[in-house]
Amino acid sequence: MNPLGVHPPVTAVRTAVERALAEDLEPLGDLTAALLPPEAMASGSIVSRAPGVIAGSRCAIEAFAQVDPAIEMTWLLDDGSPVARGDVVARLRGPLASILTAERTALNFLGHLSGVATLTRAYVDAATTGGQTRIRDTRKTTPGLRALEKAAVRAGGGANHRGNLSEWVLVKDNHLVGMSIAEGVAAARARWPGRTVEVEVDRLDQLRQAITAGADLVLVDNMAPDDVALAVAERGDARSPLLEVSGGVTLATVAAYAATGADLISVGALTHSAPALDLGLDLDSGPGVDRGEA
Amino acid sequence: MNPLGVHPPVTAVRTAVERALAEDLEPLGDLTAALLPPEAMASGSIVSRAPGVIAGSRCAIEAFAQVDPAIEMTWLLDDGSPVARGDVVARLRGPLASILTAERTALNFLGHLSGVATLTRAYVDAATTGGQTRIRDTRKTTPGLRALEKAAVRAGGGANHRGNLSEWVLVKDNHLVGMSIAEGVAAARARWPGRTVEVEVDRLDQLRQAITAGADLVLVDNMAPDDVALAVAERGDARSPLLEVSGGVTLATVAAYAATGADLISVGALTHSAPALDLGLDLDSGPGVDRGEA
């Protein structure tokens, strides 16, 4: 997978990690690591304890580096890589205290974002059994982590819906205050020329209005698969506008929706309800490290 | 429930909301809301679409207020309140465009944090069927949201494990580099007098060492319920040290663990894997608002 597309912006990585480390360390630092012999070195592996898809590597790398540049890392599985239970994701070596201080922050990023990538991949795989439909995310992201979670969705094989309210127009029913869909699309074209205009509909007559109005995408909200199939037929083969399904699609139903021939299915759960992927740090206990009570 | 204990610090609320709104609005603002008539007013309700427990109200209130102080809110169900499907959580009224611009950010906080509270409550309820054990969280929180998520755990009836590495000592096996549990506890007492010292163990002989060393808490990691019951017996009735179970406890097993008589069960999933609670904003469509195409 092209790493250029699956990593979050460097600015988002840097500030998210600064914030997370401050949150875990201040004011007194790592009380427990302060009990360690300062000269103790360690090496170890970040290991996946469950199958999934990796995301968040840049955050984990940044977390270890910010705590101590003396920690050396070899990252083996880049964002987007599938992992099996037991797979080594990265190797690291450095001062024991620093490694333990950074561990939880690094794993929190990695676990949460890999969780998003893993759930995304599950939807993508399920949809594939049904058709060509792409899975994508929504704006239902964890506050403050939008950039990181949207990258994780890409790492999982999903696409991104708009990044925020500033990226494109999405006309919902609440926006249609005293104006028709046609008027809404025309207003959007006039004010925001050249920009994606999507219209949310929940009835076929609205769909026809949106098509006529020339929307780029139509979001069919909360329809059953059969109704979506009707909508796809109504839209026709030209794939214009793109048809996007939204609202309550689950892993159980996604294949049925994909089978309708809809172009896109957006799933809020990818980011608001993905369980973390279980990843851990296993330290080596070779002769040079001599840990344990023996 | 005492609101003083379930709300996050005001500083955390303010900065998290500032960040989340900037993330959703910049650079161009809400493209779609810009199409609305500026004089349009609206009123509506935040409604729960599923049963659960509310948390994050302070963030939602702050989000609407930061977008537009002209939005009036009446918050009906404070953090910690149970909700049934269909319950109205809050009422609001104000400029339609402002309400729609703030809606998603407010709901993202409310949905995520209520999700944490709801899952916590499920564990608390399940544990109650087993015994007196308290449920609590871990440091496996979403990066940057520690303060908010830990408050949501309290709203769900859970207790908080340490807030960060600075709050208390937790000696894990990786910390026991060339020193015994007794030495570790003694070092912690010497360096951090008067502060909670917890020791993680995975065998009964280690538990005995920790008891003898005078730990305040012992974290029994990844033990089966039967082994935990042995550990409880070993510890005795004096409830000193407190016995905390950790590692892979699920909703299915939590009652069995609670039945062992352990004092505490810490569950990472409360914060790293809680699905969002489904909440939505329903706008009223009375005569003064006149929305819709009818």
Place this chain on the structure above:
Amino acid sequence: MNPLGVHPPVTAVRTAVERALAEDLEPLGDLTAALLPPEAMASGSIVSRAPGVIAGSRCAIEAFAQVDPAIEMTWLLDDGSPVARGDVVARLRGPLASILTAERTALNFLGHLSGVATLTRAYVDAATTGGQTRIRDTRKTTPGLRALEKAAVRAGGGANHRGNLSEWVLVKDNHLVGMSIAEGVAAARARWPGRTVEVEVDRLDQLRQAITAGADLVLVDNMAPDDVALAVAERGDARSPLLEVSGGVTLATVAAYAATGADLISVGALTHSAPALDLGLDLDSGPGVDRGEA
């Protein structure tokens, strides 16, 4: 003009003003205002000293309010309003020292952003003499002021090109590394479904490739008006893709470019080279204020 479309996001206003005030006041505060009698009150007007278009009112209001909530303001001319020399833009009244302390920061925002709006309006007016073409901005904005300047362009009657690298795809020659335009557009569609895809071209054969590839917009770069007219003819009447002219368009040439029938003309100068609009604060010198040596 709809104020919802011409104001920048509240988050951008707040932080830009905080930054600007800190920059002007710290560490010692306003040395000169500290010489004033603290009880002195003043009233006055913000007046335009030249014709133009107002933008930045929200920043000016925020600057006075952050310095001293006791300053009362009546804003008369909202963003997007034309002004003649001598027009009163706003009235204010409050503690003299506070008004003088905030004056320069407020006017710096107002002057710079009104300058952007005024230059935009000049291009818009010039283009109107030539045709229906819309004027828009680029990413050549002043670092840190993107959101404010793009709003000022809208206040001047312009439209916004993409807000940043995250909003849409713009394939330039430097991106066509070992791939054709067709491949580039296809890659963009695959990776970023439903999102605007624009292609920069500087020859007619490239334009044809871009049309065939199905680009949403084509940016014709550095072409003479005659060549642009050929491109418009090539594109045909269906206005798909939109044709956007870019590169070195000036106030002198914009009408000629507009006359070609191109849909859009983007002008970096709107934001990188707009002279400030000259605005000043005139204090009243009525009997209640008694300033001056007379």
Place this chain on the structure above:
Amino acid sequence: MNPLGVHPPVTAVRTAVERALAEDLEPLGDLTAALLPPEAMASGSIVSRAPGVIAGSRCAIEAFAQVDPAIEMTWLLDDGSPVARGDVVARLRGPLASILTAERTALNFLGHLSGVATLTRAYVDAATTGGQTRIRDTRKTTPGLRALEKAAVRAGGGANHRGNLSEWVLVKDNHLVGMSIAEGVAAARARWPGRTVEVEVDRLDQLRQAITAGADLVLVDNMAPDDVALAVAERGDARSPLLEVSGGVTLATVAAYAATGADLISVGALTHSAPALDLGLDLDSGPGVDRGEA
């Protein structure tokens, strides 16, 4: 030119670049660069497309470095260097995607700040034909960029007026509330001993009052050159106080003002109305890079 005097503070460079990159990249990153082959390398030159004076190099360097430390740069023309059309300002080499992602942010700083330096130089050169007068800036800077723009003025050969309200006292007419110039200067000396005290005047009798009061500088505001010459004569040869001309001085009139023998001329336009210097990034297209469709 001494680079120590023409570079902005490192703290200002770092934070301005962080802000500008975040503004251009978040939330999704550079959509278009994500289409590139990740292994593609490129080299190129930053070239001036117009004559001028360079400023902002430290910001440009920082922008490339923050995006990707693997980009190697050789900066050829430091701040303060004159450039002709076609001159190479810097050479760089590194990953193609990183270079394209950082390009606009780096050039926005460089173009804006070189524009300020170039306009400053034009005023300095024009003044030189008239006399010994120094050109300097005002507080009419772009909000948030004060430190960078003031450094650019120095790079252009200008001097800096006060950096902000905290640096020195400038008594204007609005400050003379019920007190004379003499009383104002005395109050300033008493409260802020040892600090520059400047008085703004618009009549010769005020000038005499300011001289008698012992002001360090007198700002003669909005006077015609002839009147300034009278003021210079009134002040006498001792060059105490320094005489500073302000208000509406243009490139057309600056020589006449300089010919009066005034010590300083402050020009708001240097920072609020300087057009950007046109600079571009030209990528090499040698065999190792193989770009283009040929």
Place this chain on the structure above:
Amino acid sequence: MNPLGVHPPVTAVRTAVERALAEDLEPLGDLTAALLPPEAMASGSIVSRAPGVIAGSRCAIEAFAQVDPAIEMTWLLDDGSPVARGDVVARLRGPLASILTAERTALNFLGHLSGVATLTRAYVDAATTGGQTRIRDTRKTTPGLRALEKAAVRAGGGANHRGNLSEWVLVKDNHLVGMSIAEGVAAARARWPGRTVEVEVDRLDQLRQAITAGADLVLVDNMAPDDVALAVAERGDARSPLLEVSGGVTLATVAAYAATGADLISVGALTHSAPALDLGLDLDSGPGVDRGEA
């Protein structure tokens, strides 16, 4: 005392308080206040437990307001006011939990800054017994609190030396690298026209050089009072340049230095070694509050 001169900039107050509250409250908030009945109200007084001078009131007010806008305050003694042991500085009333949560942060600001003001006043008073000399601060301030501490010095009757490295030129021996004092002053005048130029000397021949060079101030460093008296005589009656004594002046020696006729004495201890003024919050225990164990 003119409050305009003794308060710090509003921007510095706001951000310092935000930072201090976050530092004291996150992640879990005030654990102890969470045990209180939420409806409990309280009233009380901030009382000085020692004689001194008040500073920092704006920070204290801001701290209570940020924690809870429902806290009502009546501030009785503004910055610069002398206090005796037992004096009431402010009255407040509001939710008990909020008051206790904000108490320490508010008092930390008030105690530290009043300590600075109090020590400043002691030096000012001691100097007054010796002569007309003004006391002022240095750049030896507590990192991050420069603006607040310099305001506290003013509240104590002291004057401010330069606020930072950007405000004026101070040529020390380490700066005289291969250039004379005359050359140094000339270079400063050329590069920073109209700005204060101070020269540090430790011998009379250097003083003569500095006078000849036209320095605005001369800092005589680490001289005994008798030598300072010689320097004052050398400088003469015209009070130009101003003579400033620095280096190891104590409360015991300041009168002797002041008696020399030096214009200014700068004392690093005002800000780097001032003990806090002891202030406390006494809650009322009237019938409406009913606290205590009875």
Place this chain on the structure above:
Amino acid sequence: MNPLGVHPPVTAVRTAVERALAEDLEPLGDLTAALLPPEAMASGSIVSRAPGVIAGSRCAIEAFAQVDPAIEMTWLLDDGSPVARGDVVARLRGPLASILTAERTALNFLGHLSGVATLTRAYVDAATTGGQTRIRDTRKTTPGLRALEKAAVRAGGGANHRGNLSEWVLVKDNHLVGMSIAEGVAAARARWPGRTVEVEVDRLDQLRQAITAGADLVLVDNMAPDDVALAVAERGDARSPLLEVSGGVTLATVAAYAATGADLISVGALTHSAPALDLGLDLDSGPGVDRGEA
């Protein structure tokens, strides 16, 4: 001394230094250093001018590194090291201008934090003559510097009381609103299980209540040594709860309090009233540097 225990969190160091440098350098930078020849190099030593204990080295190192990575440093005396007058704490070498620009910020951190460590050590030494009592700090820290000052206390041999309101429960008289000590402790145990609970008392009967209630620590406030001795006797030999003395303990009285056998003495003065340790930077004046006027 174990460096892991005496250094502040890296996050706190980085942000405090960024803030302090910005405060000293913006907007114009170091005016005086700009007069230096840019090629001038220098070397020198940070030397203690008084006996004491070092703290803050990480901040000083960070300050020099942020200003100019070309400054090479060899830090000789880590935090916690005792110094005599004249001892060299660190050696550095690099560009003269950069060294002088960073000098004051670096020394401000080092002087303030070493002052805290030195005063702590004085209390620790004085207490040692009386008994085994540990000295510790309070929350009476300088706003914004909590993390750094608490680390300095550790460097001085002291222990840390709670880092903030979030770390443990401290029930004071103001918290006992309509509830007894027993009820307060029980409430704390219920809400914050496993966390340190301390109770403040000022009478022996309250002490007995606190012991019975099972507090982990009892803070005896403002008692005379004889009364503390009674309290220690009351508590008994089991050292549970720990007895902590607080309130007005001075260097003169600390030995007497330590002799009572109390476990801990907390002293607000360690952080709110520690005079700075006098440290300076002495530049070498060897042949390669050639400074001075000779």
